[in-house]
Amino acid sequence: MINKIVQTMAETMSGIRDGSVVLLGGFGAVGQPNALIEGLIEQGAKDLTVAANNAGVGHVGLARLMELGRVRKIICSFPRSSDPVVFETLYRAGKIELEIVPQGTLAERMRAAGAGVPAFFTATGVGTKMALGKESRDIGGRTYILEHALKGDVGLVEAWEADRWGNLTYKQAGRNFNPVVAMASDLTLVQAQHIRELGEIDPDHIVTPGIFVNRVLHVPYGDPAGF
Amino acid sequence: MINKIVQTMAETMSGIRDGSVVLLGGFGAVGQPNALIEGLIEQGAKDLTVAANNAGVGHVGLARLMELGRVRKIICSFPRSSDPVVFETLYRAGKIELEIVPQGTLAERMRAAGAGVPAFFTATGVGTKMALGKESRDIGGRTYILEHALKGDVGLVEAWEADRWGNLTYKQAGRNFNPVVAMASDLTLVQAQHIRELGEIDPDHIVTPGIFVNRVLHVPYGDPAGF
Amino acid sequence: MSVTAAAFKPFTRQQMAQRAAADIPEGWYVNLGIGIPTLVADYVPMDREVIFHSENGVLGMGPAPEQDKIEPWLINAGKQYVTLRTGGSYCHHADSFAMIRGGHLDLCVLGAFQVADNGDIANWATSDNDSAPAVGGAMDLAAGARRLWVLMEHTAKDGTPKLVRRCTYPLTAPGAVKRIYTNLATIDVTERGFVVLDIVPGLSLADLQARTEAKLHLPG
Amino acid sequence: MSVTAAAFKPFTRQQMAQRAAADIPEGWYVNLGIGIPTLVADYVPMDREVIFHSENGVLGMGPAPEQDKIEPWLINAGKQYVTLRTGGSYCHHADSFAMIRGGHLDLCVLGAFQVADNGDIANWATSDNDSAPAVGGAMDLAAGARRLWVLMEHTAKDGTPKLVRRCTYPLTAPGAVKRIYTNLATIDVTERGFVVLDIVPGLSLADLQARTEAKLHLPG
Numbered sequence: 038m039i040n041k042i043v044q045t046m047a048e049t050m051s052g053i054r055d056g057s058v059v060l061l062g063g064f065g066a067v068g069q070p071n072a073l074i075e076g077l078i079e080q081g082a083k084d085l086t087v088a089a090n091n092a093g094v095g096h097v098g099l100a101r102l103m104e105l106g107r108v109r110k111i112i113c114s115f116p117r118s119s120d121p122v123v124f125e126t127l128y129r130a131g132k133i134e135l136e137i138v139p140q141g142t143l144a145e146r147m148r149a150a151g152a153g154v155p156a157f158f159t160a161t162g163v164g165t166k167m168a169l170g171k172e173s174r175d176i177g178g179r180t181y182i183l184e185h186a187l188k189g190d191v192g193l194v195e196a197w198e199a200d201r202w203g204n205l206t207y208k209q210a211g212r213n214f215n216p217v218v219a220m221a222s223d224l225t226l227v228q229a230q231h232i233r234e235l236g237e238i239d240p241d242h243i244v245t246p247g248i249f250v251n252r253v254l255h256v257p258y259g260d261p262a263g264f
Numbered sequence: 265m266i267n268k269i270v271q272t273m274a275e276t277m278s279g280i281r282d283g284s285v286v287l288l289g290g291f292g293a294v295g296q297p298n299a300l301i302e303g304l305i306e307q308g309a310k311d312l313t314v315a316a317n318n319a320g321v322g323h324v325g326l327a328r329l330m331e332l333g334r335v336r337k338i339i340c341s342f343p344r345s346s347d348p349v350v351f352e353t354l355y356r357a358g359k360i361e362l363e364i365v366p367q368g369t370l371a372e373r374m375r376a377a378g379a380g381v382p383a384f385f386t387a388t389g390v391g392t393k394m395a396l397g398k399e400s401r402d403i404g405g406r407t408y409i410l411e412h413a414l415k416g417d418v419g420l421v422e423a424w425e426a427d428r429w430g431n432l433t434y435k436q437a438g439r440n441f442n443p444v445v446a447m448a449s450d451l452t453l454v455q456a457q458h459i460r461e462l463g464e465i466d467p468d469h470i471v472t473p474g475i476f477v478n479r480v481l482h483v484p485y486g487d488p489a490g491f
Numbered sequence: 492m493s494v495t496a497a498a499f500k501p502f503t504r505q506q507m508a509q510r511a512a513a514d515i516p517e518g519w520y521v522n523l524g525i526g527i528p529t530l531v532a533d534y535v536p537m538d539r540e541v542i543f544h545s546e547n548g549v550l551g552m553g554p555a556p557e558q559d560k561i562e563p564w565l566i567n568a569g570k571q572y573v574t575l576r577t578g579g580s581y582c583h584h585a586d587s588f589a590m591i592r593g594g595h596l597d598l599c600v601l602g603a604f605q606v607a608d609n610g611d612i613a614n615w616a617t618s619d620n621d622s623a624p625a626v627g628g629a630m631d632l633a634a635g636a637r638r639l640w641v642l643m644e645h646t647a648k649d650g651t652p653k654l655v656r657r658c659t660y661p662l663t664a665p666g667a668v669k670r671i672y673t674n675l676a677t678i679d680v681t682e683r684g685f686v687v688l689d690i691v692p693g694l695s696l697a698d699l700q701a702r703t704e705a706k707l708h709l710p711g
Numbered sequence: 712m713s714v715t716a717a718a719f720k721p722f723t724r725q726q727m728a729q730r731a732a733a734d735i736p737e738g739w740y741v742n743l744g745i746g747i748p749t750l751v752a753d754y755v756p757m758d759r760e761v762i763f764h765s766e767n768g769v770l771g772m773g774p775a776p777e778q779d780k781i782e783p784w785l786i787n788a789g790k791q792y793v794t795l796r797t798g799g800s801y802c803h804h805a806d807s808f809a810m811i812r813g814g815h816l817d818l819c820v821l822g823a824f825q826v827a828d829n830g831d832i833a834n835w836a837t838s839d840n841d842s843a844p845a846v847g848g849a850m851d852l853a854a855g856a857r858r859l860w861v862l863m864e865h866t867a868k869d870g871t872p873k874l875v876r877r878c879t880y881p882l883t884a885p886g887a888v889k890r891i892y893t894n895l896a897t898i899d900v901t902e903r904g905f906v907v908l909d910i911v912p913g914l915s916l917a918d919l920q921a922r923t924e925a926k927l928h929l930p931g
Contacts (some may be wrong), residue, residue, distance in 0.1 A: 039760045044481070064568075066570075067565075067566050069868065117625040135623055137626055138625075138626075139630040140588065141588030142631065144583075144588050145585055145589075148809075149384070151527075151809055151815075152808075153855055154372070154812075155408055156384070156385045156403055156408075157384035157385070157402060157515060159380065161630045161634045161635065162630050162634070164665035165662050166619075166660065167630060190818075202798040204798065209549075209564040210566050212548050214583070214584045217583060220813065240771075240799050241435070241469070242468070242469050243802055244583070247798070248762070248816075258564035258565070261563050265517075291786075292786050294786050319843075342846040344843065362843055363842075366846050366847075368811055371803075371808050379592055380589070380593040380635055388855065393839075429542070429551075431580055434801075436782065436786075437765075437801065439767055439768050439801055441804045442807075447589065463578060467575055467581055470580035475584065
């Protein structure tokens with residue numbers, strides 16, 4: 038019997054290696070895999086490259102991971118959050134690398150990794166600093182730049198419902214980056230608010246099928262805590 | 265009030281020009297926009313390029329459109345259906361162009377058109393006849409070829425449910441190419457089995473949002489007729 | 492700068508938003524950038540159906556909820572609580588940006604630091620040396636939407652013109668802006684450059700030109 | 712060809728399918744090509760959970776339905792009626808092929824015209840001059856799945872070897888095949904070439920070699 042549901046955080050996090058590329062779902066406080074990020078802090082892997090939309094808030098979660106010196110590089114679209122103190126301090130001290138990626142390019146690079154597309158052309162960033170050092174090409178009368186897939190060794194995802202095959206649904210704006218993180222990552226770890234019996238989720242309503250999921254931990258934390 | 269629901273086939277088909285690229289949803293007999301294809305036959309546009317998974321069956325639908333000499337070129341993955349007589353006759357007589365595209369590349373080219381990706385690299389077809397004349401490139405130690413987006417002037421789609429904003433759902437394997445055809449086409453025409461009140465479809469369950477849909481015709485034809 | 496200081500009252504932010512809202516027809520799919528552009532939604536009456544898109548996978552966004560009706564899972568790209576209109580839907584980030592990048596939005600309204608009369612927009616960084624500039628979805632929106640309008644003050648706080656001949660700040664996208672709504676005027680970006688559509692009452696074209704680096708043209 | 716015609720009984724298609732099925736562990740995501748490979752599903756017991764994928768957006772495919780329980784909207788890539796197992800799901804074609812092309816399938820089993828001992832597979836056209844060859848999803852599957860196995864007769868009907876040094880038919884993918892199940896043997900494709908894992912009872916290695924164009928090796 039396939040059973041991707043695991044019982045402990047330690048089991049969820051097992052096998053994450055130093056130097057991993059970690060992709061994070063979530064946007065704002067909604068759909069953020071906070072428990073898994075705490076688990077990663079506990080687990081101890083270092084020299085990480087983390088891709089997420091933001092670069093952490095306050096001194097918790099991703100910010101805490103950075104503060105502990107475990108993040109070598111961050112890939113994000115918006116390093117300035119409401120309270121980016123940890124990132125900014127590290128960045129000014131030259132202790133963390135930053136790769137700024139337009140938000141849509143970030144999502145598309147993850148989706149490309151999941152879909153077997155190693156590189157694609159896009160109009161976003163053409164004629165800007167984002168195009169520096171990138172191949173550009175005219176196609177059909179418009180200029181595009183080449184962007185590469187962003188694959189995760191590990192993906193951290195928050196879902197609303199999950200079953201033992203790893204099928205997932207999301208709630209409202211909690212979907213955001215989570216489905217593309219799931220498909221782009223070699224080891225996709227999920228924290229789910231609700232565990233369902235197999236078959237309880239309508240097959241037409243499953244958003245992330247279990248083929249993109251490795252382990253599921255039940256974390257019924259309730260509503261996002263605000264921003 | 266936005267109302268994409270139209271009452272007549274003539275209204276649905278208005279404005280389709282000679283020379284259009286027409287993308288067809290459907291796979292086998294399931295999710296095929298048969299009524300719209302009949303409507304296109306009636307409407308009269310010619311010199312069409314048609315992209316679909318198959319090249320028509322018997323003497324109806326797409327096969328009939330070809331038989332009437334209205335199709336200049338067909339783009340498909342599998343020209344051999346159970347009864348491909350019309351296509352094969354025209355093809356041997358040099359009266360129709362054929363572009364064979366691997367099925368996944370066909371779907372991805374449509375999705376790319378819808379997502380603003382004019383071209384992407386893929387491993388499918390590398391080292392085969394499909395790679396002839398295409399740019400190839402090594403990325404991360406593997407060889408890929410460059411494929412281009414396939415945009416439709418017109419897309420014909422079959423849906424299970426639709427509302428007046430053009431939001432769509434599909435039934436089971438009836439989803440197939442339909443969502444990518446919808447997003448890839450400038451003018452997306454939908455035949456829907458069921459018309460729902462706005463808000464009746466759960467916002468988390470809408471598969472094709474109305475932004476990709478132009479007109480919806482109610483065609484409650486029931487189950488697919490077999491193959 | 493010798494400007495005839497005629498008696499005029501610049502448009503408020505609300506008036507700027509109202510002016511832009513009046514130009515959005517029913518049925519358009521529209522993304523409103525963070526900041527002043529967000530106000531535009533308040534001036535589109537609910538019975539004129541305009542479908543607002545938010546980058547984080549919300550299509551058909553409605554106004555802010557009443558305090559006791561907040562949905563904790565329903566925020567917009569500015570991370571404010573919003574509502575979903577009847578007919579709205581959710582999708583994931585790549586699908587949401589496919590709407591933007593695939594040219595499916597009729598309009599995006601952004602704020603800006605500078606707009607040049609060739610349509611260049613700079614709205615994400617004020618220096619090439621900005622240590623950690625935050626671009627978010629601005630480049631996707633500027634490059635992808637069918638039309639880009641800018642809603643901003645006509646000049647910077649110190650009076651420096653923001654409508655310029657060439658942007659000096661790092662670009663968000665070249666040649667993208669079609670129209671600018673400022674607190675002083677409405678201006679189209681055309682092949683001729685800036686074309687003034689209307690000016691706040693009491694301000695002359697010469698007065699407006701004095702506050703604008705690039706040359707202003709009249710229609711026709 | 713002077714072959715010692717020893718007494719042996721080639722595997723039936725059912726036996727070939729059974730042999731391949733035995734090698735599929737629980738939890739794998741598997742796509743079965745049209746034709747003989749489809750039979751493999753019949754020999755994976757339902758309590759060993761193997762998740763079958765079909766190109767047309769069906770994940771978790773179950774066996775054919777009873778006649779009176781046909782779901783008219785539920786077909787597989789071979790356009791046969793199928794069922795959906797509890798836990799299965801539907802998706803669109805680009806998402807379905809993302810599973811294939813993104814390397815998410817553990818295994819694909821295809822039929823073939825020829826397999827070469829460098830792993831090349833030819834299974835979609837028998838001539839460069841084929842007027843309208845039908846490729847379907849074969850190239851996506853061959854290039855995308857983590858493992859490609861082939862299930863086919865050991866020789867063509869006229870006795871021509873199908874396990875060859877170099878494919879003469881147009882390729883589906885180069886260097887993709889990892890294992891071949893034929894009616895005579897099970898053969899791994901390795902860096903050394905073809906390595907024989909087992910042979911149908913009564914047939915010697917020499918007999919098998921006589922029916923095989925490329926050189927056969929023994930393990931180790």
